[in-house]
Amino acid sequence: MSLIYLMIVVIQATVANIAFAMYHLKNKARYPMNFVVVLLTLSSALIITGVFYALETMEVSTSFYLLAPFITLIFIFLYLALFNSDTREVINIYTFAGIYTFSFIIISVETAELIKSIDFYLAILIIHTIMYLFAAIFAKKVNRYFKALLLSEENTTIHNMMWLLVALFGVTICLNVIFSRVGTSVSHVILMFIWIAAVTLSINILNHIKNANIQQRLLLSLMRYDTLTNTLNRDALFDDLQELVERKESFAIFAIDLDDFKSVNDDFGHETGDTYLVNFVKQLKEIIGVDSQLYRRSGDEFIITTNIKNAPYLLTRLRNIKKLDNINTEFLGASIGVAKYPEDSENVKELLHIADLDMYQNKKRIK
Secondary structure, three states, X not given: OHHHHHHHHHHHHHHHHHHHHHHHHHHHEOOOHHHHHHHHHHHHHHHHHHHHHHHHHOOHHHHHHHHHHHHHHXXXXXXXXXXXXXXXXXXXXXXXXXXXXXHHHHHHHHHHOOOOOOOHHHHHHHHHHHHHHHHHHHHHHHHHHHHHHHOOOOHHHHHHHHHHHHHHHHHHHHHHXXXXXOOOHHHHHHHHHHHHHHHHHHHHHHHHHHHHHHHHHHHHHHHOEOOOOOOEOHHHHHHHHHHHHXXXXXXXXXXXXXXXXXXXXXXXXXXXXXXXXXXXXHHHHHHHOOXXXXXXXXXXXXXXXXXXXXXXXXXXXXXXXXXXXXXXXXXXXXXXXXXXXXXXXXOHHHXXXXXXXXXXXXXXXXX
16 A cells, blocks of 8 residues: 555646646647647656556665656656757756755655554655645746746746756755665755745745846836837837948838928927927838838937848838828928948947038038
8 A cells, every 4th residue: 555655646747747748838839739749648657657666676765866856857858859858948847846946845755754543655645646646736826927938038047047056956856865774854844944945935036036137127118219119219220220330231221301400499389399399200110121220319309220122112111201290380391311231330439420511411402
């Protein structure tokens, strides 16, 4: 009966791990879900049989220490074969579940040693079952943090999370080895509960760090945008131009200045002037599409960057703007100047200066 109790414990742990992985990877299955479930079930049965054989020939703590890394690798490779998922994601999922699974087993074994009134292995099964029942109460919140980390678009977050969980998983295994040789069961149980709390707190902290990074990126992004027209601003312009120059890719700059914009503000008020700007920007965005970039340089001055091949067509479209939508005032026109990299200059400030000179010459010519 003793081995049957232990086998039930192993089955509980295996089913919990598979259920956790299926929850996070179910939408990434390479094959029909029924096939995946059957294959995982058969594979788990083989693994459990191997564990059953090991338990017959070794001590519980010794077999746990030797089999844990081996079982881990088998399941990781199995998940990679069955699910179209990143290796780091699979490692994160299995090690995260494994830390709790193996911690529960350690606590069950150590606590069972303190109970003298019933069979040792039956005590392990009862305690292990109770652990999972209580864990279900807290699992939802912890799982939410973990899922948020998995869905992070930051490679750094996923990478750091993987190494953190691998380290924590390794420490969990080492704790079992240490506990099997030194100390008392009471201290072991207390330490393992502290360890589980520390692991949970680590995931919580990592999630908060990720959220803080997202907020920081959002703030930095907002600093690059003009609030009125929702276009990139002057700071973003210089950063992006410098990046284009460093890549040594040919591109053209259009310097655009609205004609007589001051008269719009003077005659109709600044609110109408703002509407005038917003509608002009809307037309510019429709013309340039996704292959070019628009910046608001100052009040009524704009910069467009585009590739050399697209420049002639884009310039023609820009010069053909005759009116603005959703505004009652007349469109007074815009003057445009052009500079090309590297033909005109390889320096960002010089390129902008050349485009400005060309724009002002065109403005004088119109007047």
